[in-house]
Amino acid sequence: MDFLTVFPYVGILVLVLLNAILVLKRDITVDSHNPE
Amino acid sequence: MDYFNEHWVTLVLTAFYVGGCLYIGWFFKKKASQGVEGYYVAKREIPGWVISLAFFSTSASTNTYIGQAGKSFQYGLSWAWMGLIWTFFCIVSWQLLGPKMRSQTARLKSFTIPDYFHLRYKSNMAKSIRVLSALIILFATIWYMVGIAKGCAHVLTSVLDIPYEYGAFAIIAVTCAYTIWGGMYSVLWTDAIQGIIMFGVAILMLAIPFMYAGGTANLMEAIGNTEHVTQQGEPMRSGLVTFGELVSFLYILGIGLAVGMKQISEPKNLIRFYSINNAKSMRFAMIWTPIFLGISLVCVMGLGALVHGMVNAEEAGYLIHHTDEVVGFMLDKYDNKFVNGICVAGLFAAGMSSLASVIIIIGTAFVKDIWHVVRPMDTSKIIPRTKWFMAGYCVLVYVLTLYPMAGIVELTAFAGAVFAASFFPAIFGGLYLKWGTDLGALASMVMGMLVNVVWRFGFRFEYAALKDIHEVIPAFLMAMLTYILVSLWSGKRKPDDAHLKLVFGTPKE
Structure with a gap:
């Protein structure tokens, strides 16, 4: 099994992990029913 | 009685699942009928975990769990690049x-x-952009609905021996009923439960080839070098585990973009953002939605390739020409009542969650964005008329499911490309560019449709070098460029400052 075949499987897991870190560092505001 | 002895587990699980969906629809019936905001966007009061699961279950459908999973039987493990592109756009969207x-x-x-x-x-x-975009939704969505209804009906036929026309009727009628009763409330809550089932079933389906082959080493040995043939009749040998051998990367990229970019442009996905209740929920959904989708795609995108380890050369010779039957064949071959029952519930969940999401989009687009714009109606009539239109549209979908035309899969991917090119520039510009104008939005929408049609039906298949370049790529780029250039050129048409202040809020954001 070559590197580029394995890449997307590992890539997806790394991508969602990186995204989680980015979201946690980000300041998120939404607009006026259930304030936080 | 033999029938019940053989199928009782699947029948009980299916009845339990369908009963649950209908109960949720009935439960929200009164609440949803109290006003348009409740029926259309669930009053923007839905918790983050529900929205997160609903976005995932709406994005993935039977097209994913049966169609895409089966495709890797033909294309090998590299097909998971599709899943990577898809997950990337899910993150971009959120x-x-x-x-x-x-x-x-x-x-x-x-x-x-x-x-x-x-x-x-x-x-x-x-106002005319509103009507045009609603018309695009009505035409582009019907193929998607027929494709899903067809996929679910085939599952019922192959697993429970239910005739195709009865199966299709049951799927559409149940989904239509709970959507009409509870509006967006029941769509979101059933979607969330369906998302949980789908996530579990994706992991379970991945385990089946490994359990059947007796472990990872055995399975990898079987698919690492196989005499099973490609569609052209050549032996695959190590093709299933070698990048770019069975399918060109450019082809995967094109289909991946056409499917993946639906996350940033298709109304059934974007409407999820409307209903979330607060910033804390938004943060939760931004983290977890790509996780639910990404892990599920890791499980299903290479599944077909692994099924090569469960079939003999003769069976593989048949399945290579019928990749939609690979997942059903895998379940038949594994032949475990409980696993089959759970997987069938998962496939229903995948189909019905996407079907319900587009039924409500269709109803709202026609009644509020076409009828109400052309001939304004009393607000008390909006919900009843939305319900009637959804019911009528479901009848049309049923008729088309009975007599499906050829090439539904291609039409669905094409519809995805139309959404990506025609809707994204106007949405992105609306959210970020204060200088975006109505003329820029309209021009980009028309350009997106035009390039899609011309590229696909004009010259994509006329030249060998272009056949793997999906129309979404030129159409998206041209539409985006059109939005920017026309908006700059028609700068005087941007809304007044007071309106822009309302749109963009206070500077702290």
Whole structure:
């Protein structure tokens, strides 16, 4: 099994992990029913 | 009695699942009928975990769990690049559009994607953008619905021996009933439960080839070098585990973009941002939605390739020409009542969650964004008329499911490309570019459709070098460029400062 075949499987897991870190560092505001 | 002895587990699980969906629809019936905001966007009061699961279950459908999973039987493990592109656009959608869209649509009191165009660009021309985008939704969505209904009906036929026409009727009728009763409330809550089932079933389906082959080493040995043939009759040998051998990367990239970019442009996905209740929920959904989708795609995108380890050469010779039957064949071969029952529930969940999401989009687009714009009606009539239209549209979908035309899969991918090119520039510009204009939005929408049609039907298949370049690529780039250039050229048409202040809120954002 070559590197580029394995890449997307590992890539997806790394991508969602990186995204989680980015979201946690980000300041998120939404607009006026259930304030936080 | 033999029939019940053989199928009782699947029948009980299916009955339990269908009963649950109908109960949720009935439970929200009264609450959803109290006002348009409740019926259309669940009053923007839904918790983050529900929205997160609902976005995932709406994005993935039977096209994913049966169609895409089966495709890797033909294309090998590299097909998972599709999943990587898809997950990437899921992240882009939540990071780039999620919080902004929730804020702007609440301020503008927008309940649908077409009415967002109207309220954001605020002009008579914006009103025509609203009607045009609603028409695109009506035409582009029907193929998708027929494809899903067809997929679910085939599952019922192959697993429970239920005749195709009865199976299709049952699927459409149940989904239509709970959607009509509870509006967006029941769509979101059933979607969330279906998302949990789908996530579990994706992991379970991945385990089946490994359990059947007796471990990872055995399975990898079987698919690492196989005499099973490609569609052209050549032995695959190590093709299943070698990048680019069975399918060109350019082809995967094109299909991946056409399917993946639906996350940043298709109304059934974007409407999820409207209903989330607060910033804390938004943060939860931004983290967990890509995780639910990404892990599920890791499980199903290479599944077909692994099934090569469960079949003999003769069976593989048949399945290579019928990749839609690979997942059903895998379940038959494994032949475990409980596993089959759970997987069938998962496949229903995948189909019905996507079907319900588009039924409500269709109803709202026609009644509020076409009928109500052309001939304004009393607000008390909006919900009943939406319900009637959804029921009528479901009858049309049923008729088309009985007599499906050829090439539904291609039409669905084409519809995805139309959404990506025609809707994204006007949405992105609306959310981020204060200088975006109604003319820029309209021109980009028309350009997106035009390039899609011309590229696909004009010259994509006329030249060998272009056949793997999906129309979504040139159409998206041209539409984006058109939005920018026409908006700059028609700068005087941008809405007044007071309106832009309402749209973009206070500077702290």
